[in-house]
């Protein structure tokens with residue numbers, strides 16, 4: 001774990017060399033148009049660097065490089081044990097550059113550098129390592145056809161994968177896609193979010209250093225409406241792996257239909273319910289984790305526990321304790337290891353959150369927070385905010401705010417809690433707090449969610465699949481199940497004389 005001080009992080013940020021060009025066919029290149037866009041630090045509102053702005057032509061060049069590398073088989077036909085060794089080297093290189101990678105994400109999108117260096121960057125190394133270690137242990141199948149027939153079912157890479165990712169966990173979201181897609185033998189064109197391209201560009205450079213052949217891992221920074229769309233519409237991309245908002249996820253379904261019917265896997269939005277029953281004896285943990293569940297990463301988490309459903313008999317006590325936790329979680333400079341919450345990604349998202357808060361003030365009881373604040377007179381910071389007695393039908397209880405804003409909704413019966421929890425267009429994650437095992441399992445069975453955490457929040461690990469139901473998308477990241485997105489099954493059937 002990094003033990004750098006605030007001053008040391010600041011010094012390191014002044015020394016860093018930003019990779020700001022597109023990464024195509026193993027090289028950093030300007031965008032064909034030579035256009036760039038500014039990457040802005042939301043904590044200081046200063047320009048960090050200007051980044052190559054890719055358009056349709058750059059996307060086409062990256063897809064061609066990916067296709068060529070795939071067809072030549074340098075990577076796709078490499079024996080799994082050799083691919084594994086290279087990906088393990090990449091994991092090692094990430095570990096050797098942990099502080100730099102963490103700093104890139106913190107500067108780019110405002111998250112606490114301490115979180116980035118203890119959670120995001122080590123997580124990225126672990127995801128590459130885990131998928132690398134899996135690939136030479138996965139066997140294909142012989143189907144039970146009977147004598148005279150030998151039917152082999154083999155798993156093949158899909159070809160060229162387009163990965164389009166958001167800004168809230170820039171390195172980790174890129175890695176969730178890249179680790180499984182590359183381990184399976186595909187070539188990749190990664191489009192990072194325009195708000196946070198820097199760690200993906202450094203990752204691509206490390207991939208080459210690890211030994212991933214040229215053209216296998218390409219990164220095309222640029223805007224969603226241009227670069228993301230061009231990737232979604234490209235006729236030679238076999239699959240889009242997307243993480244981002246639900247409306248943009250729906251656009252990718254349309255792009256696929258308008259072009260080559262490429263496979264589309266979507267990890268989209270969420271409005272996760274966190275159900276606190278009065279029979280939960282460890283209220284201390286429930287309070288602490290409920291606060292973590294909404295305030296971690298400034299609430300910019302797809303599975304953020306943004307709806308707190310609490311049994312009416314304990315509502316008063318629970319909310320008082322939650323307010324205490326919120327007060328301890330005030331924003332500060334993201335590079336200061338003492339800060340408890342970082343900056344919101346940009347001005348636009350800050351204004352969006354503020355407008356939800358203003359709407360909430362008219363409809364529910366604001367019990368703490370509710371304001372934008374500045375650190376050293378600048379930056380995009382929002383106080384941890386709690387609304388009590390929110391009507392489940394209100395906008396702040398229904399729409400994904402993607403900020404540190406919690407809606408507390410009381411309930412009286414288990415049935416009522418389940419009804420409120422499930423009345424959502426989303427189904428990414430949910431949490432349940434109870435000491436009654438039967439209730440825990442019964443409620444989990446009936447919640448519409450890809451992951452249900454019991455007596456914790458946001459349970460997530462490389463070994464378990466992550467992904468939603470309903471308009472939170474479909475297809476799983478992490479675990480062996482993630483390979484299903486990046487491979488297809490082929491049957492080879494031989495007749496022989498018995």
Ligand code: NAD
Nearest residue numbers: 165166167192193224225228229244245248267268269302
């Ligand atoms: P976004 O949908 O605006 O952008 C995501 C990506 O799509 C970016 O790379 C962006 O450039 C691209 N994009 C935007 N408009 C596009 C268009 N018209 N055509 C093609 N590509 C386009 O999302 P965001 O604001 O970056 O991230 C926040 C969202 O991501 C939230 O809704 C959050 O819930 C979701 N998210 C989901 C998960 C998950 O695993 N389910 C994880 C993290 C974030």
